Amino acid sequence: MRNVLNTLRVLEEVASRQPIGVGELARLLEMPKSSVQRALVTLSAAGWIRPNSGEITRWVMTTKALAVGGHASGDLGLRDAAVPIMEDLRRRTEETIHLTVPEDDKVVLIERLETPKPVRISMALGHALPLHASANGKAVLANSGSEIVSLLLVNELPRYTDTTITDPDQLLAELAAIRERGFAVNHGEWRSDVGSVAAAVMGGPEKPIASLSANIPMSRLTEEAEAAYGIAVSEAASSLSARLGYASGPAARTGC
Amino acid sequence: MRNVLNTLRVLEEVASRQPIGVGELARLLEMPKSSVQRALVTLSAAGWIRPNSGEITRWVMTTKALAVGGHASGDLGLRDAAVPIMEDLRRRTEETIHLTVPEDDKVVLIERLETPKPVRISMALGHALPLHASANGKAVLANSGSEIVSLLLVNELPRYTDTTITDPDQLLAELAAIRERGFAVNHGEWRSDVGSVAAAVMGGPEKPIASLSANIPMSRLTEEAEAAYGIAVSEAASSLSARLGYASGPAARTGC
């Protein structure tokens, strides 16, 4: 299905560079103009893109991708179950709350509630965060099987800021500490001005299915706040795990 | 490009019914099983879907669609410009704020900020609302050219609740009233328990590019509240129009 793959490439390129025309796309994707043209017409017929208002020769996305992505991400009903709990968490913390799901070697933001405070952290839905340099990622990692962690450590850990953990042993120690205290903390390890406190949502033993976090500008993240947020976040995460049918706790009961 | 269209149909179907297997999809889409199978493998190779964790034979969406739809909807930068204004609007109203864009014969929700209050109205991003039965839709319609309105009136207006406006003359009168007072109101015309107050964001004369609304449970929507929200919403909408480069006002100045 080469044509389908090509057409999807065109779609993604349009999404990230809209509004854009045939020629530029062909150059960027190193594809023949005719092929790109056909792909565009097809995508338009399918309702995923449309000519930009005014100019007919450049294309923009419709909201189709949003509608498809919207009721699509994560396990069924995760978001519905999560939103009320996230509301509650925002009331308690008054900070921006993120819901992420693990995917491949990253976690992806699928829902957020913003803090009412003026200094905010804003990230687009669908944004991916590294496992080793985000509170959500580390919370997920700490609750995954050791083979997942080993797999991550095969390659070098990318550094993003001064505080990013890149040493494998240090990461293992950090994960142990997270398991110990029940929540993960990030001190500007990915973006130097962004801190966060996260806890994993479990779907079974060693099976994290999501993660909840409170995201705080580093300027507001004191030691006491950290502890308080940690408790709030881990309570919210267990309560979400429970609502999704997994009774969290030190010993997971296997069925029957 | 029949195969592309088919593959996209498969993708949409997976999105709305995940997790789902080959056979069921083939039946729903009335396509040969082999074709569906190939489409699924292709989509998986492109990273849009993946086998559901645990069972290999049923498929779920990845977050690709979300990422693509995320930085894709609406005119470039609309969302970035809108979010701070929406924040402000939420502070003033303490109600759920919606940002929608017109698309074909509907308006589509592309961003929202939730009220801190317990009784909320929740709608998925990407959700479409009718033009004649939502505050956002009516706000857009009232600021569009009359040919757009006529086009809508060619077909009968669907009724959703007791208060839905289905009479063309009544709708025209309503639109005139909206232009007069500067904002649109919806009294449970689409969902009987949901009210809202909206104002259009303009990109040029008779060229609405978006709409902002405060969404309020009917139980909370008093007359005084309505007037206050109306002012807040229309101020926010003009300020967003201005930020996007269109100086709103009674007389639009044409370039140069």
Next chain:
DNA sequence: GCACAGTGTGCCATGTCATGGCACAGAATA
């Protein structure tokens, strides 16, 4: 135990239809 109705997957001859080079039309330079 066996038949049966479900799954999902693999194979392959047929001929449809995507390919991509090329030519053309129009716009915006110079």
Next chain:
DNA sequence: TATTCTGTGCCATGACATGGCACACTGTGC
């Protein structure tokens, strides 16, 4: 007017999507 960008249209070639069919497997019921 010549030039160089756009975007679009056409068409012979042959690659590859098609979809019927067979197979493997699982769970159910007699």
